[in-house]
Structures are given as structure tokens and as C-alpha cells.
Amino acid sequence: MNSYGHIPEATVARLPSYLRTLVDLAAVGVSTVSSEELAELSGVNAPKLRKDLSHLGTYGTRGVGYDVDYLRFEINGALGLANTRPVVVCGFGNLGRALANHTGFTERGFPVLAAIDTDPAKIGHTFDGVPVHSPSEIPEVVKHHLIAIAVISTPVEASQGAVDRLVATGIRSILNFSPINLTVPADVELRSVDLSTQLQILGFHLQKAVIDES
Amino acid sequence: MNSYGHIPEATVARLPSYLRTLVDLAAVGVSTVSSEELAELSGVNAPKLRKDLSHLGTYGTRGVGYDVDYLRFEINGALGLANTRPVVVCGFGNLGRALANHTGFTERGFPVLAAIDTDPAKIGHTFDGVPVHSPSEIPEVVKHHLIAIAVISTPVEASQGAVDRLVATGIRSILNFSPINLTVPADVELRSVDLSTQLQILGFHLQKAVIDES
DNA sequence: CCCTGTGAAAAGGTTCACAGCA
DNA sequence: TGCTGTGAACCTTTTCACAGGG
Numbered sequence: 001m002n003s004y005g006h007i008p009e010a011t012v013a014r015l016p017s018y019l020r021t022l023v024d025l026a027a028v029g030v031s032t033v034s035s036e037e038l039a040e041l042s043g044v045n046a047p048k049l050r051k052d053l054s055h056l057g058t059y060g061t062r063g064v065g066y067d068v069d070y071l072r073f074e075i076n077g078a079l080g081l082a083n084t085r086p087v088v089v090c091g092f093g094n095l096g097r098a099l100a101n102h103t104g105f106t107e108r109g110f111p112v113l114a115a116i117d118t119d120p121a122k123i124g125h126t127f128d129g130v131p132v133h134s135p136s137e138i139p140e141v142v143k144h145h146l147i148a149i150a151v152i153s154t155p156v157e158a159s160q161g162a163v164d165r166l167v168a169t170g171i172r173s174i175l176n177f178s179p180i181n182l183t184v185p186a187d188v189e190l191r192s193v194d195l196s197t198q199l200q201i202l203g204f205h206l207q208k209a210v211i212d213e214s
Numbered sequence: 215m216n217s218y219g220h221i222p223e224a225t226v227a228r229l230p231s232y233l234r235t236l237v238d239l240a241a242v243g244v245s246t247v248s249s250e251e252l253a254e255l256s257g258v259n260a261p262k263l264r265k266d267l268s269h270l271g272t273y274g275t276r277g278v279g280y281d282v283d284y285l286r287f288e289i290n291g292a293l294g295l296a297n298t299r300p301v302v303v304c305g306f307g308n309l310g311r312a313l314a315n316h317t318g319f320t321e322r323g324f325p326v327l328a329a330i331d332t333d334p335a336k337i338g339h340t341f342d343g344v345p346v347h348s349p350s351e352i353p354e355v356v357k358h359h360l361i362a363i364a365v366i367s368t369p370v371e372a373s374q375g376a377v378d379r380l381v382a383t384g385i386r387s388i389l390n391f392s393p394i395n396l397t398v399p400a401d402v403e404l405r406s407v408d409l410s411t412q413l414q415i416l417g418f419h420l421q422k423a424v425i426d427e428s
Numbered sequence: 429c430c431c432t433g434t435g436a437a438a439a440g441g442t443t444c445a446c447a448g449c450a
Numbered sequence: 451t452g453c454t455g456t457g458a459a460c461c462t463t464t465t466c467a468c469a470g471g472g
Contacts, residue, residue, distance in 0.1 A: 007418075008462075008463075009462085009463095010462075010463060010464090012415055012418050013411075013415060015414070016408065016410070016411040016414040016415070017395065017408075019414075020393060020394070020395075020408075021395065034430095034431065034432090035432070035433095036431085041395060043395040045464090045465085046431095047464080047465060047466065047467095048464065048465080050431095050432065050433065050434090051433085051434080051463095051464080051465090053432090053433090054432090054433055054434070058432080058433065060431080060432050060433080061432075061471090062430075062431055062432045062433080062470075062471045062472055063429075063430045063431050063432080063471075063472045064430080064431070064432085065430095065431070065432080066432090078418070079414050079417060079418050079421075080417045080418055080421025080422075081414065081417060083417075083421070085413070085416075085417050085420065087413070093312075094311060094312035094315050094316075095312040095316070097308060098307075098308035098309040098311070098312040099409065101308050102309070102409060102410070104393050104408075104409065104410040105409070105410055105413065107410075108410045108413065108414060109417070110410065110413045110417070148420060149416055149417075149420075172420075172423075173416040173417075173419070173420055174416075175412050175413060175416060179318050180234070181231065181234075181235065181255060181256055189416060189419050189420075191412050191415065193407060193412055194234075195318065195319070195407070196230070196316070196318040196319055196321075196322045196324065197227070197230040198389050198405050199299075199319065199324045199389060200229070200230040200233075200293050200295065200322060201226055201227060201230070201405065202299075202363055202387040202388075202389060202403060202405060203293060203294045203295060203297075203323070203363070203387075204226050204229075204292070204293045204294055205387070206299065206362060206363075206386070206387055207293075207294025207297070208294075209386075222440075222441070223440090223441095224440080224441060225441095248452095248454090249453075249455095250453085259442090259443080260453095261442080261443060261444065261445095262441090262442065262443080264453095264454065264455065264456085265441095265442080265443090265455085265456080267454090267455090268454090268456070272454080272455065274453080274454050274455080275450065275453085276448075276449045276450050276452075276453055276454045276455080277449075277450045277452045277453050277454080278450070278452080278453070278454085279452095279453070280454090
């Protein structure tokens with residue numbers, strides 16, 4: 001029942017990285033870690049890490065550091081990972097299949113329990129344990145698997161339609177990989193990851209480096 | 215030779231989205247667009263869009279709006295997309311293959327010209343036009359294809375090693391998809407996209423919504 | 429003495445109202 | 451009049467220095 005006060009968005013975005021580092025440390029048998037070490041391994045600076053953790057509570061021991069298992073438990077709780085969130089993948093092409101197979105999803109409490117695709121050759125079959133359904137079956141699939149989150153990996157032409165169907169069945173969390181700006185009601189949380197956008201940002205800095213040299 | 219002054223990072227991150235919208239508008243035959251429309255279609259508000267564009271230059275016409283083709287040309291130039299940047303994909307598993315096939319990469323000037331993998335069954339073969347090489351061939355591959363950017367889609371255990379090899383051959387732009395915090399020299403730009411991090415952020419807000427209701 | 433937790437300052441980003449040009 | 455471009459206010463995030471408990 002801890003409500004964790006108010007955690008800034010920038011902090012929330014970094015918590016998964018800290019959690020990953022803590023899991024790795026625990027696997028290697030480390031039981032205590034300083035903010036300096038944890039920050040270094042997580043790719044941030046120490047004051048930022050401490051400020052981030054201070055928003056969750058005071059889980060460290062002055063003069064010592066943080067207990068790996070305890071901090072791990074607390075971040076896990078803050079992120080709501082105590083609960084498993086079943087996921088449906090919409091669009092079972094190359095990317096969709098890669099995502100459905102992504103072990104990191106299941107490992108972190110986001111099992112992909114079903115996929116949606118329009119290809120009759122795929123519908124009704126199961127690939128790597130993931131059953132493929134037609135778009136018309138979305139309501140049943142969502143209800144049956146208690147789906148909490150939808151991943152969009154359809155071609156761009158199909159993504160807005162898929163989102164509309166999902167929203168109509170009550171889905172309120174969507175992770176979009178198709179390169180298009182989707183429209184959702186205000187109470188639906190949509191996060192978009194455009195793979196080429198990342199390359200374009202890298203491209204910008206490459207070019208800037210050349211200009212700066214001249 | 216336009217150096218574009220100094221463009222804030224937050225603006226750079228949004229330019230690809232504006233560019234995408236402009237390309238779509240041009241495809242539908244729209245030749246002029248207001249900041250209000252362009253912002254709406256790009257998923258931002260109008261003042262933010264105008265402020266972003268003001269960092270590139272004054273490309274609009276007061277009382278009228280922006281010329282779609284001209285603005286598209288300018289953003290393209292600002293992002294350095296006038297040049298093609300050949301890409302190598304390291305780790306040719308499910309995700310690597312999906313990325314290598316991703317049409318958005320080639321369309322936006324980032325052709326995937328080669329892949330690297332340790333699997334002897336893949337090395338020496340070509341999949342969907344992408345030749346697969348062994349890690350030891352990285353220097354030759356980079357030189358031969360004038361590779362500018364590397365994408366990491368290896369298992370976590372292999373990613374730091376792959377990055378080290380790439381950096382040694384002179385690669386200075388890396389897009390990492392493996393869920394681990396990689397270490398690179400200060401002059402190498404590393405961007406990381408952890409797919410499960412995005413789900414965890416969605417999970418956080420899901421949980422918060424439940425708490426807020428109580 | 430060591431390392432965490434935090435207030436205060438600085439930097440970066442967003443919003444707004446409106447000046448100014450077509 | 452209409453819509454862009456921008457200075458100023460506001461908010462968020464980061465940084466820093468150090469207070470304070472083990």
C-alpha cells in the first residue's frame with residue numbers, strides 16, 4: 001500500500017536500469033553496494049542516483065551503502081513489478097515475432113500470451129508458444145488472458161486501426177513500434193519507440209561532429 | 215555549410231517525427247501547412263513546434279505557414295540525412311534479422327549492408343540480401359562498406375565484446391538493443407533502447423493508476 | 429571517517445502572450 | 451487579419467556542496 005509519494009518521470013525512466021544492475025550484482029553474490037558503484041554500473045553519476053532513490057524512500061545506510069536485495073525489492077515494488085502484466089503483440093511479422101520471443105519480456109513480468117495478425121496462414125496456429133488470433137478476436141483474447149498491455153508491431157497502415165480496437169476493449173497501456181503518430185484518448189498511455197528515429201539522432205550527431213571539426 | 219547554431223537535444227529528438235509527418239503530407243499532395251496542423255499530426259503542441267523550428271532557422275511565412283517541401287528539405291539537412299549512413303547489425307537472431315529487414319532503416323538513409331554473428335551456420339550466407347560475417351571480420355566489413363553506425367542485437371553476454379571490437383575499428387555511433395549498460399570511450403556516441411524498460415515504465419503507470427483510485 | 433540524503437543553485441525544456449511581417 | 455517567430459515566465463531535471471547518521 002506504499003504510494004511512493006510522487007516520483008518524477010525522469011526518475012521512473014531510470015529505475016529499470018538500476019533494477020537490472022542490482023539483479024546482476026545479486027547474481028554475482030554482491031550483497032552491499034555504494035551509490036558510486038551502482039551509479040557507475042548503471043551509467044549515471046552518483047548524486048543523480050541518490051536523488052532518484054531518495055524519491056522512493058531512505059533505503060541506504062550512511063557510511064555503508066545499499067543492501068542489494070532490499071533495494072532490489074523496493075525498486076521492484078515501486079515499478080509495480082510485483083504483479084505480472086500479460087501482453088498481446090499486434091502484428092506478427094519479423095519484428096512482432098522477435099518481440100514475442102524476447103526473453104526479457106517474460107523475465108521481467110510481461111509474458112506475451114497472445115498475438116494478433118491478419119494473415120490467414122498464421123491465424124489459429126501457435127509459434128514458439130504464442131497463439132495467433134485474428135483482429136476480430138481481440139475482445140475475447142483480452143478478456144481470456146487478462147491482457148494489460150498491447151504492443152503494436154503492425155505495418156503503419158494497420159496500426160491506428162489496431163489501437164482503436166484495443167482501446168475499445170479497455171486496454172489503457174500501449175507500446176507502439178510502428179513509425180507513425182497514433183491518436184489515443186487522454187486516459188490511455190501510449191509510448192512510442194521508433195527504431196529509425198534513434199538512427200536519425202545518431203546521424204545528426206555524426207554530421208555535427210564533421211561540422212565542428214571544420 | 216549551414217552549422218545550424220546550437221540545436222537542443224530535445225528538439226533533435228523531435229525532428230524525425232516532424233520529418234515523417236512532412237513526408238506523409240507531401241505524399242498526399244499537401245504543399246503548405248500551418249504550425250497548428252503540423253504539430254497536431256506530429257503529436258506535439260503548436261508553440262513547441264514553432265520553437266523547435268526556430269532553432270533551425272526562419273523557414274515559415276507569417277500569415278501562411280510552412281512550405282512542405284522546403285521545410286522537409288531543411289529538416290532533412292539539419293539531421294544530416296543528405297548523406298547515406300551504412301549500418302552493420304551485430305547479432306543476427308530474431309531481433310537482429312527483424313532490424314536488418316526493417317524497411318524504415320533503408321528508406322531513411324540507413325541501409326543495413328552487413329551483419330555479424332558467431333553462428334557458423336549463418337556465417338558466409340546471405341539472408342534477405344544481408345551477408346553475415348564472423349566477428350573476426352569486423353574490420354574488413356567496416357572498411358569495405360564504409361560502415362558509419364553499428365546496431366547491437368546480440369545476447370547480453372556478447373554485447374560488450376562486440377562494442378569493443380567495433381570501437382577498435384573506428385565506429386563512433388552505436389545503437390544498442392541489448393538490456394545491459396555498455397561502456398564506451400567518451401568520443402563514441404551510444405544510444406540504448408531497452409525494449410523491456412518501456413514496458414516497465416508502462417507498468418509503473420498502470421500500478422499508479424490503481425493506487426490513485428483508492 | 430565514510431557514504432547517504434537533501435536543500436539550494438544552475439541548467440535545460442516547455443508554455444504563453446504577443447510583437448511583427450505577409 | 452492570420453500565422454510565424456521569440457522573449458519572458460514557469461516548470462522539470464540535474465548538479466553540487468554539505469549536513470548528518472552509522
